[in-house]
Amino acid sequence: MHRIEIRLKNHFPDSCGLGLVKDIADLGIKSVSSAIVTDIYYLDADLTSTQLDLICRELLADPVTQEYRFDSVSDEAMQAVIHIVEVAYKAGVVDPVEETVMIGLHDLNINGVKAVKTSKQYILEGKLTPNQLGTISKKLLVNPIIQHVIESGQFAFAENPKYHFKLNQIDLLGADKAQLEEIRRNYTFSEIEVSAVRDYYRQLGKNPTDIELETLAQTWSEHCVHKTFKAKVTYDGKVINNILKSTVARVTRELNKPWCLSVFLDNSGVIDFDGKWALCFKVETHNHPSAVEPYGGAATGIGGVIRDPLGTGLGAKPILNTDVFCFAPPDFPQEKLPAGVLHPRRIFKGVRAGVADYGNRLGIPTVNGAILFDERYLSNPLVYCGTMGLIPVNMAQRGKHKSGDLIVVVGGKTGRDGIHGATFASEQLTDKSGTVSFTSVQIGNPIVEKKVIDILLRARDKGLYSRITDCGAGGLSSAVGEMGEETGARVDLEKVPLKYAGLNYAEIWISEAQERMVIAVSPEKIDELLKLCASEDVQAAVIGEFTDDHQLKLFYQGHQVADLSMKFLHEGIPQWQLKAILEQPEFPEPDFAQPKDLGKSLKEILGTWNVCSKEWVIRQYDHEVQGGTIIKPLVGKNNDGPGDATVIRPVSNSDKGVIVANGINPKYGQIDPYWMAASAIDEALRQIIAVGGNLKEVALLDNFCWGDTRKPEMLGALVKAAQACYDMAIVYGTPFVSGKDSLYNEFEYEGKIIAIPHTLLISAMGIVDDVRKSVSMDFKQAGDSIYVVGATKNEIGASAYLDTRGLIGNSVPKVDPAKAKALMDSLSKATEKGLVKACHDCSEGGIGVAAAEMAFAGGLGAEVNLKSVPLAEKIDRDDFILFSESNSRFIVEVSSENKAEFEKVLKGVSIGEIGIVSETNELEVYGLDGHKIVNESIDDLKEAWQKPLRW
């Protein structure tokens, strides 16, 4: 074995080390003066020093900036103020770099290296107590889920254990009550499910094998079949048979839009784009893995959702990513952190890096998102990742395979990673999750996924396969089980390519190793497919075939290990019966006098974690790759204003476009989940309208993240939110095409249950005929008129304004969807006619925040009169008018020559001309009595908004 150290040459500026010193200082440890990060490579080989020198010089070290040494002992430890920590990945965790080093060695003609492992060595200079060093390790350097500290000279390549086949049968039929309960818990069945399974095996007169129960557990997991949404629910004296079908999916059925091509059926929802191309969109969550290992959890989250469009129809090309995160505030006190929970700042940074590193490497622009903060996300951060894909219309339907077609797994090799991910995702976290769930987290290898996408799109166009799906939760068991539902399937598990030896047959079957797709290939085409994959070094293996006996038959080295009826697997799950109740909380009404200086209040709101600029995050995503980003996430004079939605031009020779937007406001949910859901839909649609879209062809996605819905009051809130989805979308005429849920987001800490706020993310895509008519939110020219479109109500409940005062209130913003639709349709017309120069929707912080953002994004001042704001009811307080968060409102800039025409087009809609764009550099707001209540320079407002996340 050889050990190679690569580090920056002396006195070369080390941004990594400087960043680490800063992070250490943030922990309150000020004594570290410098940090050096060294890359260590271990090679399992017997090489000459000439060879090692070549490897270092020609592959591992940059000759200009780095120096290297090999097979030498560290000498720094001789000095008392130097502390060295070396951190390596645990056995079984594969660092993608290792594979690349192997390729590089091969290129250099160095043979005989059996394996490569990497580690990082941190050399810290400064006086540290052992306790402080421990804190630094624990909080910054090591994540015990995937890494461990290795003592000097203690590294060894792990021997992979051999696996010897032994069939494992579970004595289900002979189990007594206690044993049955144990089986139930081992396979995370509910009580009625384990009974149904036992009844089934009683009829067969045999006991199940472990892999049969694993298959049932995976296929029946909440993550895969959404048992709660399909349950029979008693609510408010009525019985709802299947929440999904009676709310979200019902909208789509009743609207019956001809442009909905494939909905709630495939791995993502598909709509027509231009008759030749179609678009598909899916948003997923990867919450639990991101809580325990933020980087890997988020990276595999985005990696997983990218495979959804790729596994839709005959395979779509991913064209954009979206991401929405919910964390606890980054300034949460370290000392209040519960055991087993990572600090929100570390989760935030890790998640961001994971999403960026994966998405950027795949060349998919990350163009839309949101980040929200609330202390109740402390133990259960939410990580939503979405991907849109582009696919030829004639390939948009799910493929059909024939009996006799071969089952081929393409892409990554299978390891022990992610085992029990599907069932883990459906369980509550505990402070032990960090230790017991060690196998559920993977790092992900984006380049393998990129290779898979590149090759499969080529294979698709050559017609080399008839059906495709992704290996996601449940791994092969879900993918093959689902594809084989109508035919039957037979798999020889030893044919699955493995990362390392030692996996038993059940582990191979349920592993959630990343970057794998499953395709059905007819025997005539298999040679061409395998040749194509080999031409780009993509792993592809035939692992079985589709049969015609409607059974799932699994073999390992010739031994049959499973024989399960597809009918029972897919239809045997008993419907859950659940109770839901209504709860209407009551909060104290705000009782404070209007502050004299509303400019100060405005800056306070702009500087909250929820409202502040997210530029630090957005810039680290590649939002330009693929060249189609026409309205960017950052807009305005200095490319730093907050764009409402993003406009993408997906086909390179056409100006037709797609708008992507999202709506989310969990704060409203604490007052009323119904109005939270309604507001989320209105917000997503407002953003589409704001950038120049219309409601003619808009499709929605729902993503519910909730607490434990086995509790009737939790389920009641879910039912209410789902009902709002129906009530709103049916009026707006916007069908849902896909959705997902993540339930049981609760954490037990010292006997107390902390549930996340009810959180519904609505994602939207809307088609526009001409991206050249898009509008951005920045003020364009002094002298232009400013209009508010849409009436303001006294809706200050759960607003950003009350939040800055630690209040909630009860007057949550509501939605009148018929009025809102008429308003949005009129405003779309005005934009279409070119009458709108800038448009921004009013959301958190209301008119005040929206006007301020438009001003500083455009580098122009504004004069605003609250007397001219159209009100739907009497409001006698300036602060409530300025910061009310009533839905369905916009601020619009119109040039003076277009005012008459604009007002004509918006006839019948509540509008008010509230002021003008000015040259002054000041935002001046006049109150109801004509006095100036805000007088702030736009630079100060912008600074308040940019400061919090300028990391």
Place this chain on the structure above:
Amino acid sequence: MSKVKVLVIRAPGTNRDGEAVFAFERAGAEVTLAHVNQLIRHECNLFDYQVFVIPGGFSYGDDISSGRVLANELKLKFGKDVLKFADDGRLVLGICNGFQVLVKSGILPRVKKGETPRVTLTNNDCGKFECRWVHLGVNRESPCVFTKGMESMYVPVAHGEGKFFGDLNAITEKNIAVYYIDEQGNRNAVYPYNPNGSLRNIAGICDDSGRIFGLMPHPEDHILGIQHPQWTRLGAKKYGDGFPIFQNAVKWAKSI
């Protein structure tokens, strides 16, 4: 007259190949996109083309360091061909990751056998990947074929390792084809105008012939006027600032 033939190569992790193809097609070329394995396995002949392009992305994940593994493949497997290709009067363009590959393979600036490379592209001073629009000034004294007649351009960068660094004696002033400037054209502009801390604000260099050109920013992402981040403020031109780079290349190659 037959169309100019452009070869764009892709490797595992290449991701701006589509835009490079689009840019050259718009400029009137016939573009072939080939996998690097096809070149290595001689299924594709470099000398059938007049322009050779290594586009942006994260080849081999940029593991170890950006572009390093692809640079080695280029150097060890067909590096001589690339040099001969350029010496023949043909054009080589490396954008972003492609620039990193050209530098790290010792093609740009050229490193003779037995010599140690003196310049590199390394981690941005800001310590992170960033995607932002930058102003580039064009060195009118440079022989660079691609930037002929251009004065400045506004194009995006999207990279984490774009700092041009090392011993600047390895190049001369005329090799500096494009550099980062501010709105006033100031060549000493600092971050964020110089997005990565490059020495002398170097954004791209060419060889002495002007036919091998590499740059970190992405002219291929500003081919159309509506790709400009402020077209809603300034009005949309038909073509973007990056387009002349590709027009120049095609025009030159036509004369070969």
